[in-house]
Amino acid sequence: MSPRAAWRLESLGFGEVYDYVGSKMDWIGDGLPFEGTFADRPRLSTLADAGVPTFGLGDTVRDVRDRLGGWDLGLVLAGPQPVVLGLVRAEALDADDHRRVEEVMEDGPSTYRPHVSAEEMSPQLQDKPAPWVIVTTLSGHLVGVARPEAIHAAARSDGS
Amino acid sequence: MPEEIDRHDVQRLAAAGAQIVDVMGSAEWEESHIAGAVHVPLRKLEQLAPERLDPDRAVITYCYDSL
Numbered sequence: 001m002s003p004r005a006a007w008r009l010e011s012l013g014f015g016e017v018y019d020y021v022g023s024k025m026d027w028i029g030d031g032l033p034f035e036g037t038f039a040d041r042p043r044l045s046t047l048a049d050a051g052v053p054t055f056g057l058g059d060t061v062r063d064v065r066d067r068l069g070g071w072d073l074g075l076v077l078a079g080p081q082p083v084v085l086g087l088v089r090a091e092a093l094d095a096d097d098h099r100r101v102e103e104v105m106e107d108g109p110s111t112y113r114p115h116v117s118a119e120e121m122s123p124q125l126q127d128k129p130a131p132w133v134i135v136t137t138l139s140g141h142l143v144g145v146a147r148p149e150a151i152h153a154a155a156r157s158d159g160s
Numbered sequence: 161m162p163e164e165i166d167r168h169d170v171q172r173l174a175a176a177g178a179q180i181v182d183v184m185g186s187a188e189w190e191e192s193h194i195a196g197a198v199h200v201p202l203r204k205l206e207q208l209a210p211e212r213l214d215p216d217r218a219v220i221t222y223c224y225d226s227l
Contacts, residue, residue, distance in 0.1 A: 001223040005183040005202050006162035009219055012209055016218040017162040018178070020170050024194065025225040027167055033195035 029138040031114040042154035044121060045114030048135040048144030055088065055101045062097040064088055073132060075142060076105045083140030084111060111136040114143050118154035125151060162221075170194075170220055178218035188224065197222075 006019040020027075028034050031045055053067050053074040068074055068090060076086040086105035095104050111134045112121065121133065125148045133151065135143040165173070174180055180197040182189055189199045200208045202223075213219060 001202055002183055002221040003162065003164075005181070005200075005205055005221040005223075006219075008202075008205050009181075009209060009213075009221065010162055012206065014209070014213070014215050014219050016178075018165045018169070018173065018218065018220045019162045020167070020180075020220050020222040021164045022167055023222040023225050024182070024184075024192065027170070027194050027222070028192065030167060032167065032171075034192050035195050035197075036192035037190055038192040 026138060028115040029113045031137045031141075031143055034115075038117070042118040042158050043114065044112055044116045044118075044133065044135045044146050044151075045143055047118060047146040047150050047154055048114070048133075049146070050142075050144040052142075052145040054082075054142065057085070057100065057102040059101045060097060061093060061095045061099045061101070061104060064101060065093050065097070068093070073145070075134065075145075076101055077142065081139075081141065084109070084134065084136050084142050087134070109134055111140075113138065117158070118151050119158050121146075121151050122155035165220070170222075173218055173220060176218075178220050179213055180220045180222065181213065183221055183223055194222065 003019050006017045010017045053071055054077050055064060055074050057078055064074055072090045074088045075084055078085045086107045087109045088105050092104040114135055133146040135146055180194050181200050182193045182197045183202040185201055198212050200212055
């Protein structure tokens with residue numbers, strides 16, 4: 001639809017016309033700002049805690065132990081614009097102190113996009129329970145971790 | 161010929177003054193649209209574009225997704 005509009009605008013005399021191929025779903029999925037009735041509903045972007053501990057591939061189990069605090073997971077990031085590669089569960093702390101995060105992490109955890117509403121996410125968690133929901137942009141950048149109880153509570157308040 | 165761009169280009173061009181144009185219908189617009197966008201639905205483009213858009217500034221069109 002937007003390529004047609006772009007062509008039509010050009011034919012109407014607009015001199016510099018671009019078509020954003022990814023369009024709205026690409027924009028919203030990457031956590032970029034949007035407006036409208038949907039924007040006011042509780043979504044994963046607002047329910048996610050950005051304070052989840054993060055680690056690099058070269059960190060050790062000892063690093064994880066030192067920095068995990070009260071969390072039951074840490075996320076492993078890599079790359080110049082860090083993306084989520086894996087997760088480390090608190091259970092991994094049983095491993096030898098000198099083992100690298102790369103050896104004890106779980107590769108490619110399921111992630112969800114920031115625009116997903118609590119109302120959409122809650123039934124999914126009821127069908128397939130999980131201890132946490134990892135939220136990343138389409139590009140894989142970490143937004144944070146949301147807890148199921150917070151998602152269910154937000155869904156209930158949104159629907160009431 | 162309109163150039164195809166990605167979200168990084170959109171941010172760069174918008175910061176330089178480009179107009180972001182949502183060409184979807186009213187229901188989709190009301191539900192969600194890119195912050196700061198202008199609504200010019202495709203069905204009323206000829207009528208509304210001259211009213212709502214500045215022909216001297218760049219224009220970026222978008223719809224729902226890439227399909």
